[in-house]
Amino acid sequence: QEPVTDGSLLGDANGLEPGPGRVKDSGKWQKPRFSRKALMKCCLVKWIIASTQPQDKGESSDSDLELSTVRHQPEGLDQLQAQTKFTKKELQSLYRGFKNECPSGLVDEETFKSIYSQFFPQGDATTYAHFLFNAFDKDRNGSIRFEDFVIGLSVLLRGSVTEKLNWAFNLYDINKDGYITKEEMLAIMKSIYDMMGRYTYPCVRDEAPSEHVDKFFQKMDRNRDGVVTIEEFIETCQKDENIMNSMQLFENVI
Numbered sequence: 001q002e003p004v005t006d007g008s009l010l011g012d013a014n015g016l017e018p019g020p021g022r023v024k025d026s027g028k029w030q031k032p033r034f035s036r037k038a039l040m041k042c043c044l045v046k047w048i049i050a051s052t053q054p055q056d057k058g059e060s061s062d063s064d065l066e067l068s069t070v071r072h073q074p075e076g077l078d079q080l081q082a083q084t085k086f087t088k089k090e091l092q093s094l095y096r097g098f099k100n101e102c103p104s105g106l107v108d109e110e111t112f113k114s115i116y117s118q119f120f121p122q123g124d125a126t127t128y129a130h131f132l133f134n135a136f137d138k139d140r141n142g143s144i145r146f147e148d149f150v151i152g153l154s155v156l157l158r159g160s161v162t163e164k165l166n167w168a169f170n171l172y173d174i175n176k177d178g179y180i181t182k183e184e185m186l187a188i189m190k191s192i193y194d195m196m197g198r199y200t201y202p203c204v205r206d207e208a209p210s211e212h213v214d215k216f217f218q219k220m221d222r223n224r225d226g227v228v229t230i231e232e233f234i235e236t237c238q239k240d241e242n243i244m245n246s247m248q249l250f251e252n253v254i
Contacts, residue, residue: 042157042254043119044149048097080147084154091150098146106143109133116195123197128253131188135171156254161244162234169233179227180220186213192253 080091102111112133116125136144136152155163170176174184189209220228220236237243 042153044115044254045094045153045157047115047118048094048101051097051100080150083147083151085158086150086154094150094153095146098149105146107149108143109137120195120197123195125195127191128188128195131171131174131191132254134174134176135167140176161238165234165237166230168237169230172233179229180233181227182213182217185217185228186210189213195253 077088077091080086081088084091086094098107099105101107109130112129113126116129116132119125133144134140136148138148152167155167159167169180172180172185172188174187186209189212193209217228219240220232222232222236
């Protein structure tokens with residue numbers, strides 16, 4: 001199967017060989033199953049779930065989130081369940097790993113950089129980790145609470161197409177002014193290419209990100225005013241089969 005390149009939201013970064021079950025042969029959107037296996041597709045989740053492995057056998061006996069040992073206490077489990085598409089057991093497992101890795105209950109940008117350096121050692125993940133952290137850090141205070149973290153993961157892994165596109169728009173809108181410029185889109189695309197390194201397929205030429213963004217931005221900027229609004233972004237993505245297919249692979253770099 002040929003990798004999607006024309007109009008793909010993530011460029012040739014989605015040329016990574018998808019694991020079994022990532023994308024159906026039909027190319028149609030598939031809602032992830034509520035399972036640990038589905039969760040483990042996301043490297044942020046792999047990072048925090050990994051530290052829970054020795055304690056998995058006690059997972060079913062947990063009645064609530066363990067709050068007493070952290071300085072920042074998350075919202076109640078029931079409230080988080082209502083705000084996300086995770087089950088109670090999934091939230092417990094996610095929180096246990098989050099607490100083990102971040103005892104303060106907060107994650108900072110350096111932690112994101114460390115995570116992505118581990119999962120993409122073949123490239124330079126620093127810049128992409130910076131952009132991704134800013135997308136999660138909605139109040140721009142330099143740290144992410146567990147609630148914000150898990151709500152964002154719920155959108156990325158279990159959200160509707162529109163919810164995922166809204167989140168992707170926020171990622172590309174680097175300065176958070178409500179518009180995406182060609183420069184912002186190129187910065188994100190280059191950071192993804194840099195992170196994928198030698199595993200990007202086909203091999204990336206230096207000018208490839210720029211060529212990809214030129215084509216993608218021209219398709220999105222419908223009124224030719226030099227910026228892409230969220231309405232233009234969502235409308236274009238939903239009408240473009242290549243972009244929608246690439247959204248299924250978005251979790252490869254989350």
